[in-house]
Amino acid sequence: MAKLKAPRGTQDILAQDARHWQLIESTASKIFQAAGFNEIRSPIFESTELFSRSVGEDSDIVNKEMYTFTDRSDRSLTLRPEATASIVRAYIEHALDRQGLPQKLWYRGPMFRYERPQTGRYRQFHQIGIEAIGAEAGQIDLEVIQLGITLLEQLGLGDLILYINTLGNQASRQAYTQALKDFLGSVQEDVCEDCQRRYEQNPLRALDCKVPADQEIYQGAPSIHDYLDDESKEIWQQTLAGLEKLEIKYKIDPKLVRGLDYYSHCVFEIKSTSKELGAQNTVLAGGRYDKLIEDLGGKTTPAVGWALGIERLASLIPAAGLDGGLFIISDDALAAQLLACKLRQDNKQELQVDFDYNASKFNKQLERAVKRGYDWALFYMSDERESGKYKIKNLRKSVEHEDLSYQDLVKILSP
């Protein structure tokens, strides 16, 4: 009989990793709340149409990466490959604009893409993201980027680089796309097959091509920065000036474009230089999507946001030590259990209290307490049980307290 395994591209998040996830999620939620962002939870599956309209009929995500299925009533549904479309759908559906603009929202949860798994790439992966809907270009972009940076910094991550670029407003982007297409058309013969395809499907992406020979050719490609109109230029300069003021380091990458169709103005990615992530080194990415809301049937509304990959982030967080706790050493597991329960009831600080369920040898229990990183060992052998006095030892500082009453014990444990 074949062994049961988690499906391809999925994984179990076990204790150590789960701690990292908790840290990421709790840090994010605090930072977002402080910035006035509210959490929004949307369904994990949506009508397939939502994604074909938002992400783009021609995109790879829609064409070959969606988990699409038909339910018992013949509805075509899709496990969400990303969340922005859902958030915008909810925004329109519930007329959130009536609650005042901008709507500042954040989300977290699983996303699904049928891709070839690799390091930092899974079929079920998890994102945390923020969306600010209803703020004009330049009004909130800086805040949005700053929140991303702050989150990563608070998580203690180094080796990160912010890459930023602008695509300009619709007019600028269109003018540029045309110029780029003309250019790409003139070099069609010389570039790789992928780029020949991109000429039709997604000309902006050609600039990102990994083939060295192509990169050489694209040295001569027109730059978006020569096609920005005055408005776009001003907004762009403003954003950069803000980054300077906040002392956020960045690199302008004129070749940075986002894969999804609906972006305009500023786009950005934060990449890690760590080896952990291999080729999937983008930790956080986002940009402005002023056209998406109307594409999905809402009023024309500007918006900006980003998403980060929790798996990628978690793999960068340094291993954390255990955080204290008390281990009861006893030759009577039942007595130890009763004491543990009582301490948990009375301990408002939520100090971790545990014991050895097997009532192993004294030394073994002590060894376990030390190995597992507990701060305190409580000796609860027959002597102590009979006397009703408690004896604990701080395993980190080698300090002992003897002859403690239960009240004293609780007091010491909750400083």
Next chain:
RNA sequence: GCAGGUAUGGCCAAGUGGUUAAGGCUCCGGAUUGUGGUUCCGGCAUUCGUGGGUUCGAGUCCCAUUACCUGCCCCA
């Protein structure tokens, strides 16, 4: 979807056609010390991802398949 690599216990691994598949870590049990990671003893793979084949004989060779890894497409 394309190209390449790898697969031996919970983890790290030795092993390159010949009897019972090293070793280390972890885990479990025991002995010794009633107070720090000690030392000693014992236990933990009828089996080498899975399925076929070659052979007197396969973890070792061949084929297929699956999973993982690396890169491409794309992307967090």
